[in-house]
Amino acid sequence: MAKVAKEMVEKAGVNVDQLLELLIKNASAELTTFYYYTILRVNLIGLDGEGIKEIAEVARIEDRNHFEALIPRIYELGGKLPESMNAFHDISACPPASLPKDPTNIKAMLTVLVKAERCAVRGYTQICNMTAGKDHRTYDLSLAILNEEVEHESWFSEFLGEGPSGHFMRRGDTSPFVSKFLR
Amino acid sequence: MKKFTKVELAQQNGKNTFKPYIAYNGKVYDVSNSYHWKHGKHHVLHRAGEDLTDALQEAPHGASLLERVPIIG
Numbered sequence: 307m308a309k310v311a312k313e314m315v316e317k318a319g320v321n322v323d324q325l326l327e328l329l330i331k332n333a334s335a336e337l338t339t340f341y342y343y344t345i346l347r348v349n350l351i352g353l354d355g356e357g358i359k360e361i362a363e364v365a366r367i368e369d370r371n372h373f374e375a376l377i378p379r380i381y382e383l384g385g386k387l388p389e390s391m392n393a394f395h396d397i398s399a400c401p402p403a404s405l406p407k408d409p410t411n412i413k414a415m416l417t418v419l420v421k422a423e424r425c426a427v428r429g430y431t432q433i434c435n436m437t438a439g440k441d442h443r444t445y446d447l448s449l450a451i452l453n454e455e456v457e458h459e460s461w462f463s464e465f466l467g468e469g470p471s472g473h474f475m476r477r478g479d480t481s482p483f484v485s486k487f488l489r
Numbered sequence: 490m491k492k493f494t495k496v497e498l499a500q501q502n503g504k505n506t507f508k509p510y511i512a513y514n515g516k517v518y519d520v521s522n523s524y525h526w527k528h529g530k531h532h533v534l535h536r537a538g539e540d541l542t543d544a545l546q547e548a549p550h551g552a553s554l555l556e557r558v559p560i561i562g
Contacts, residue, residue, distance in 0.1 A: 324533050324534060327533045328532065328533050331532075331533070399532065400524075401524040401525075427549075428549040428550055429532070429549075431549035432532060432534075432548075432549050435547070435549070
């Protein structure tokens, strides 16, 4: 635990227990989403599915990166992951991104993906709001993750016909915002 | 439709046999089927059995999400 770092956050008026619970729930959401996205990705087949497969894969890898990036901050603040993987799954901040009954229904697949991203956008916005100007390190991390989640949402939203994302696909490595926390 | 007193609403905290209900803008909503209200808690900060009218102004979502939830009072 980073004692002074935690003390600074407490002194700034952040309820560290609540913050830790949110960070752990969101870490769970990232890892479980990585798992469920794996199933979605392998089922994105055929002419329609192949068009989405690559961005689903980028979102999947970046969600795993978010999980990795969150862990050090949880332990710095004195938190820890549940010992049981089952328990960890069940406290996820977001519902399972389960495979639709008909995986060839691309709209249903995209709806699952966009819902998961929207849940994440709300979750990191909440953490940013809670830590802004108070816990600079958690804020910086959450903002970096939020930047990537917003892009994921906009990619899937564009495919759903909700309007242009304004983005191009990733050029180069994944996690352009979060990578600094992974070194 | 049933009229809830504050005491009756507070009982509906999602614990024991009580279903989680929340109040917003004068209406009572049954959130027992919502993933985001498991065990009567919502994203760490909010509890069932409370009037969340003010809290919703600060939330990272609008009241439109409540449209999916049954109104019971």
